[in-house]
Amino acid sequence: MNALRGQAMTGRERRGQAPDDPAALRRGLTPAQLRALETLEHFRWTLKFVRRPMFQDPVPVVFDRDGQRYAVLRGDGTLDESPGFRIRD
Template sequence: MYGRERRQSGELDTAALRAGLTPAQLNALGTLEHFGWTLRFVRRPMFRDPIPVLFHRDGKRFVVLEADGTLNEAPDIKIRD
């Protein structure tokens, strides 16, 4: 029981991450994924819009996808190692 993977599939995780994103964010996300970016996580602060964080395939660069679909390449969030 303790050694089992809790997640059922990557598709469920992807759908859960995309839930609540604006149409502009979803559109931009599709384009960015085509160029090697991956939606890794979405911060969901209380009483605020979700903050999707995407990483480049090299794993070193990350961006925040704003509600209007634009990229914030210098977000004020800290990523733990």
């Protein structure tokens, strides 16, 4: 196997990496999502990552203060605690 090819494959893995710039996570979120996120942060919820499916709006995923529950911030700023996907451990 080509060493460069192996590096390219491992370089594509982004899960588990902390974002370098927290503002980068917020980039592309709607004003309603940003307002909702600000409110959630008062209750110690945290924006952990943003799924960015091709040709679709970003899907921000927030976790509660204990890291036990997660939810998705919809484009209108509402919180969806049953988003239809599971988070891998």
